[in-house]
Amino acid sequence: MSKREETIQHFSGLFKENSSRIEKGSSGLINSFRKEAMDQFRELGIPDRKNEAYKYINLDPWFNTKYKSYFVPEEADFMAASDFRCEVVELESYNKILLNGFSPKDNGTIEGLPEGIWVGSLAEASERFPDIVEKHYARYARNGKDGLIPLNTALASDGMFVHVKKGVSLSKPIQVINLVHSDTDMFVQHRNLIVVEDNAELPMIVCDHALSPQKFLTNAVTEIYVGENARLDMLRVQNEHNNAAKLTHTFIHQERNSNAVSNNITLHGGMVRNSTYHRLNGEGAECNAYGLYLADRWQHVDNFVSIDHAYPNCLSNQLFKGVLDDYATGAFNGRILVNEGAQKTLAYQKNNNILLTDDARMDTKPQLEIYADDVKCSHGATVGQLDEEAMFYLKSRGINKTEARLMLMFGFAHEVIANIKTEALRQRIDELVLQRLRGELSRCANCSLDCDK
Amino acid sequence: MLQIENLKVEIEGKEILKGISLNVKKGEIHAIMGPNGSGKSTLAAVLAGKEFGEITNGKITYMGKDLMDMEPEDRSKEGIFLGFQYPIEIPGVSMVNFMRTALNEHRKYRGEEAMSSSDFLKLMREKKELVKIESGLTSRSVNEGFSGGEKKRNEIFQMAMLEPRLAILDETDSGLDIDALRIVANGVNQLKTAENSTIVITHYQRLLDYIVPDFVHVLYDGKIVKSGDKSLALELEDKGYDWIKKDVESVSYE
Ligand SMILES: Nc1ncnc2c1ncn2[C@@H]1O[C@H](COP(=O)(O)OP(=O)(O)O)[C@@H](O)[C@H]1O
Numbered sequence: 001m002s003k004r005e006e007t008i009q010h011f012s013g014l015f016k017e018n019s020s021r022i023e024k025g026s027s028g029l030i031n032s033f034r035k036e037a038m039d040q041f042r043e044l045g046i047p048d049r050k051n052e053a054y055k056y057i058n059l060d061p062w063f064n065t066k067y068k069s070y071f072v073p074e075e076a077d078f079m080a081a082s083d084f085r086c087e088v089v090e091l092e093s094y095n096k097i098l099l100n101g102f103s104p105k106d107n108g109t110i111e112g113l114p115e116g117i118w119v120g121s122l123a124e125a126s127e128r129f130p131d132i133v134e135k136h137y138a139r140y141a142r143n144g145k146d147g148l149i150p151l152n153t154a155l156a157s158d159g160m161f162v163h164v165k166k167g168v169s170l171s172k173p174i175q176v177i178n179l180v181h182s183d184t185d186m187f188v189q190h191r192n193l194i195v196v197e198d199n200a201e202l203p204m205i206v207c208d209h210a211l212s213p214q215k216f217l218t219n220a221v222t223e224i225y226v227g228e229n230a231r232l233d234m235l236r237v238q239n240e241h242n243n244a245a246k247l248t249h250t251f252i253h254q255e256r257n258s259n260a261v262s263n264n265i266t267l268h269g270g271m272v273r274n275s276t277y278h279r280l281n282g283e284g285a286e287c288n289a290y291g292l293y294l295a296d297r298w299q300h301v302d303n304f305v306s307i308d309h310a311y312p313n314c315l316s317n318q319l320f321k322g323v324l325d326d327y328a329t330g331a332f333n334g335r336i337l338v339n340e341g342a343q344k345t346l347a348y349q350k351n352n353n354i355l356l357t358d359d360a361r362m363d364t365k366p367q368l369e370i371y372a373d374d375v376k377c378s379h380g381a382t383v384g385q386l387d388e389e390a391m392f393y394l395k396s397r398g399i400n401k402t403e404a405r406l407m408l409m410f411g412f413a414h415e416v417i418a419n420i421k422t423e424a425l426r427q428r429i430d431e432l433v434l435q436r437l438r439g440e441l442s443r444c445a446n447c448s449l450d451c452d453k
Numbered sequence: 454m455l456q457i458e459n460l461k462v463e464i465e466g467k468e469i470l471k472g473i474s475l476n477v478k479k480g481e482i483h484a485i486m487g488p489n490g491s492g493k494s495t496l497a498a499v500l501a502g503k504e505f506g507e508i509t510n511g512k513i514t515y516m517g518k519d520l521m522d523m524e525p526e527d528r529s530k531e532g533i534f535l536g537f538q539y540p541i542e543i544p545g546v547s548m549v550n551f552m553r554t555a556l557n558e559h560r561k562y563r564g565e566e567a568m569s570s571s572d573f574l575k576l577m578r579e580k581k582e583l584v585k586i587e588s589g590l591t592s593r594s595v596n597e598g599f600s601g602g603e604k605k606r607n608e609i610f611q612m613a614m615l616e617p618r619l620a621i622l623d624e625t626d627s628g629l630d631i632d633a634l635r636i637v638a639n640g641v642n643q644l645k646t647a648e649n650s651t652i653v654i655t656h657y658q659r660l661l662d663y664i665v666p667d668f669v670h671v672l673y674d675g676k677i678v679k680s681g682d683k684s685l686a687l688e689l690e691d692k693g694y695d696w697i698k699k700d701v702e703s704v705s706y707e
Pocket residue numbers: 464465469487488489490491492493494495496505
């Protein structure tokens with residue numbers, strides 16, 4: 001049996017053995033998608049390098065491990081995890097913890113949260129708000145070539161659900177602190193659903209951390225609906241360790257005149273793959289997809305972006321930047337699809353990278369599929385070193401080489417950070433990035449949990 | 454303060470500086486003039502420690518120390534300042550952060566404590582006044598989107614912040630209108646003391662009406678072909694560089 005077959009068999013078996021357990025913790029609605037999804041996964045398997053969108057990543061070593069798969073946290077585990085201090089937490093925000101992909105079942109309460117917003121367990125929400133969940137669940141997460149998505153649909157039990165009613169807006173962001181913590185190697189799959197109704201506004205931060213040194217593999221699917229005239233501002237900060245792999249698939253479905261920002265900031269992680277999809281599903285919709293990745297040692301950071309211009313008069317903008325050190329590798333794959341009839345589309349893409357060593361490597365590839373004629377589209381990618389002229393300028397003022405390099409890397413990264421609207425958050429991310437570039441940021445710095453590193 | 458002895462520099466196999474000797478004493482202002490491509494910028498960059506080309510001959514002594522194997526940052530901390538002909542834009546690095554880092558590196562080198570934020574901001578305000586740069590400029594990224602004139606003023610502002618012993622100003626006048634030229638020259642003059650020295654590199658005599666040199670040297674084809682006092686600059690203005698060229702060429706025919 002080939003490796004590929006083996007993995008398929010493994011998950012098939014897992015599905016069969018555990019289906020009653022999985023289904024018990026979930027609603028009938030969510031369960032109703034599982035069987036078909038599993039069948040689809042059996043056909044597709046885990047994506048390999050033959051899949052154009054996974055050309056530069058090797059998932060094998062992460063899938064050839066025996067993980068513990070279903071660890072349902074108890075109340076005490078949530079209590080312990082809530083001691084964790086996220087580096088971003090100083091910020092004023094409404095906090096919620098997701099532990100190993102599970103949310104506490106607390107009826108979506110957060111102290112002080114305004115009326116009209118519910119933030120909590122998806123499993124719980126699918127019982128409480130079946131209509132909303134039914135309307136949106138498994139509607140947007142569509143990619144017929146990526147087996148990881150049906151794998152998630154088949155196996156995920158819980159995740160974060162956020163619902164913002166029509167016209168409601170938030171002054172402080174919702175912050176989801178996404179933790180993995182286990183005493184055995186663990187495979188985590190969770191599913192998030194975020195619904196921002198017409199004219200509503202949701203600022204949101206997701207912070208990924210690994211709290212114990214075990215090997216972790218996360219495969220997370222997030223579906224986001226942004227209604228007419230609604231706004232979404234989604235910032236993700238990833239700070240896991242080198243023994244953790246993170247695969248995220250974020251599908252943002254945007255209606256008429258909506259505006260959505262996605263920003264993935266990857267500070268640490270053994271292997272990170274972020275797939276970000278924006279579907280502009282109504283006239284006048286606008287999206288900004290940003291990303292910043294800082295990788296060293298043998299880390300790999302892979303960003304896949306897909307912008308689907310389905311209607312006329314929409315605007316999309318992609319800006320991804322990365323700094324790779326040591327033997328780190330990275331990939332950027334940015335797809336722009338302009339459908340027939342999506343006239344007056346504006347679509348921009350930029351990917352700039354700095355390699356600090358000869359051994360670091362970056363693969364960057366635009367993928368433009370344009371079927372309309374009245375379209376403005378631009379893309380550009382660079383892979384280079386730090387600017388020698390700028391280095392000399394800084395040094396000529398007395399700044400030493402190490403500090404000059406740091407300043408240039410920071411300045412380079414800042415172009416992405418500058419797009420964060422809230423000043424306090426922008427400053428915080430600036431500090432984190434600077435710490436990371438100085439090599440001072442560790443996953444343990446702010447953690448009060450008792451682990452042996 | 455600075456002695457250059459028979460300095461020869463090659464870039465990509467081509468000799469650019471062909472044996473330059475220059476002696477700058479404490480308190481002096483030297484002007485280096487010459488047609489484009491004669492090697493003025495190369496000389497300035499070599500003094501500031503830019504690594505390009507190869508120094509094939511000669512010696513540079515600064516304050517009794519051999520300058521050759523000193524890093525650019527150490528030269529700066531020892532008091533050498535280069536005002537760039539084309540200041541570099543550095544997106545994402547704020548002027549404030551840039552200058553604070555630089556100033557504190559200088560202070561550390563002298564064994565002084567880092568400056569407090571409030572003292573630093575006060576100093577910045579004071580020095581900005583000197584070159585009349587808009588206060589908004591220092592909250593922006595280094596030189597990013599600055600006009601030509603703003604970039605030049607920003608060079609003198611940095612000079613004011615760092616108070617060098619030896620300032621080398623590379624075509625600080627180019628691209629400035631007469632008002633801006635006055636402001637820049639005025640800034641340079643206010644920073645002048647009996648203890649520090651200045652090398653002014655310029656193509657035109659105009660700047661020297663405001664910054665009055667003690668010595669004028671004419672650089673042509675990698676060599677100093679003529680030295681004199683400030684009247685040499687006026688003579689050049691009158692007769693143009695062709696006069697020098699003819700002179701040099703006729704000499705080499707003899
Ligand atoms: N980096 C370089 N590579 C090759 N040639 C150079 C470089 N920099 C300067 N030169 C050459 O050196 C000569 C002197 O240039 P420069 O010092 O800029 O003169 P000036 O400042 O007097 O105009 C010119 O012929 C120029 O083309």
